[in-house]
Amino acid sequence: MTDTTPKSRLVSYALLMTGLGGALLSSSLLAAATLLLAISGMVVAFRKTLYEAGWDKPKELRLLHFAFWFFFLVSLCSWSLEGFDYDGGKTLGTHARFILFWPLITAFTFARVRAGTVFLAAALMSVSVIAILLSVIIESKGALGGIMKYRFGGGINPISFGNLALLGGMLTIVGGFFFLKSKRPLTALALMAMGTTAALISMLSETRSNLVALPFLLLLLIPLVSKKLRIVALFLIPAILVTAVTTSDRMSKSLDGLVDKGQLEQGMGKRIEIWDQASGLFLDNPWFGAGLGGYTHHIEDAVEAGQLSKTYLCCTGHAHNDLLNNAATSGVPGILSWTFLIFIPMVLFGRHLFSSHAPAAHLAVAGTMVSVGYLMFGLTEAAFDRSLFLTLYMVYVAAIGSALYTELSASYTRTRSRTVSATIITKNEEDHIADCLKSARLVADEIIVLDSGSTDRTVDIAREYADIVEVTDWPGFGIQKQRALEKATGDWVLSLDADERITPELAREINHHLAAPDADAYKLPWAVTIYGSRLDFGRSGRAPLRLFRREGVSFSDALVHERILIPSGRKVKTLRGRLTHYTHRDFGHSLEKSAKYAWLGSLEKHRKGKKTRTMIYPTLRGLMTFVQVYFIRFGFLDGSVGYLTAVTYAQVTFNKYAGLWTLKRPRRQQE
Known part of the structure; x- marks a missing residue:
């Protein structure tokens, strides 16, 4: 993919940093930056600039897009089914921001946002957290006692401030590790100091969900430290958590009340009652829920009927738990939409936690941290019903996701040092064989074609591109592929079908891995192309074994759906690049x-x-x-x-x- 102009890149970087850095100073800054980035992404999409530049759209980004759109569509259906309620409409307006996710992905990809940019933007959030505290200290003329006396919220809801300040601080620490790995020690030290300070400031909010999330966020730092230090880290994390709990007056009082009197703190008791109300509402309306405004009306009706005290009127907006709130308002589809929104990013990012490519590994930790953080925060808060929480989640996932796959694509730089033999069996494949062999040559030193009696020009075309072409009988797929394998002389073998193609991206990845193989065999994910469309899911969800170290490997003798028999104990991995499969002509x-x-x-x-x-x-x-x-x-x-x-x-x-x-x-x- 060709690079973008420096000016357009700088504008996107500035908007990303303004949005994340200014989010806790003013939610309007985040909203404006997000909207401008989305508009720029729409322009890029309309002009098809990325596709004309050869962008091979990652299916993982499409899956992330689905998670955000599905959440919005479920909300839209829920609002429609309840009769377009006014209160539900306000919630829908918040959820509607998710439709900007793909324009954001497009904008960040076009600008080629990389790991360093993402982590510097996160660092600006930590800077804003520190600046907020300093401004309050200056205004109070250094009277720290007054600040410590109340829950610190930096001018906004203490829960929102505490959660997002903690997440921003932890992401900044991840950025510190990244710059340390990149041999920029001064930048790394500055980010680690800022991130740690922001995390400590977040504890002034006395937000209990911070203490719940903290150990999980700290655990995610373990892949970034050396193996020798991981055991030390495992012992250090409980010590940090105990210190955080014991220094929290609010948590200490809650624990004391629970231990001494067997009673929950009033706030937690109220939350449990709210959760019970939401659970009951879901059980009464399991399939579609009570509607986006249904929970609000349920609490108001319960207060009016005397079933709940008037103090619960402060909790009409949501059920203070993301899962229960979605279950109560949207039923089973709501549960599913929340599950996709949290766990699809978590799984996609988590797959790269131990990547050998440092930028990808650090971005994977950051992305997983965002999803895990929101999972923990959502235990006591309906984060996706708050516009600040929701917008930040969308921007973080879009920026980290785009940067991750940009970094992965740019990481394939090494030159293959192992010899490769490509084997192809054919019969009447004149429409496919030339393109197949041309693509195979991107990674193969030797190409072997075994034909089983073609009546078209397949053999003549194959002889123009292949090193060995032989015509044989047809004993079945397994035996024929075994015959081709026995003619191979390379260290590695690439077994292709005539209707498959090695894409340039996959070729770079294969050559990179075969410079110093980290496995004995590789699966190549299919991209079935049929009726003019490339399928990223469905049947393309498979990744057949196609590339393997030749020694000791054989094919089964099956008539169809033959298997490659790899000796036990050998390691098999799956590559990212796509093996294009033109499965049917018509x-x-x-x-x-x-x-x-x-x-x-x-x-x-x-x-x-x-x-x-x-x-x-x-x-x-x-x-x-x-x-x-x-x-x-x-x-x-x-x-x-x-x-x-x-x-x-x-x-x-x-x-x-x-x-x-x-x-x-x-x-x-x-x-």
């Missing part, structure tokens, strides 16, 4: 190929002694395949082509087991 070819594979699958299972007694089993297996491809693997995100693909694979599964059932029928009739 719908007619799809039907033809599907029928062929289904029947070969029936024969293979019959050969192994498998059997199907009734037609119920093929039907159930077909339905299960559809559910797996379309829902579990998020095939619905691939649109109408994703639906057609799910139905096609469900039909293949049904046909395979129905065919197996028919193979038993003649024998029964003879008996």
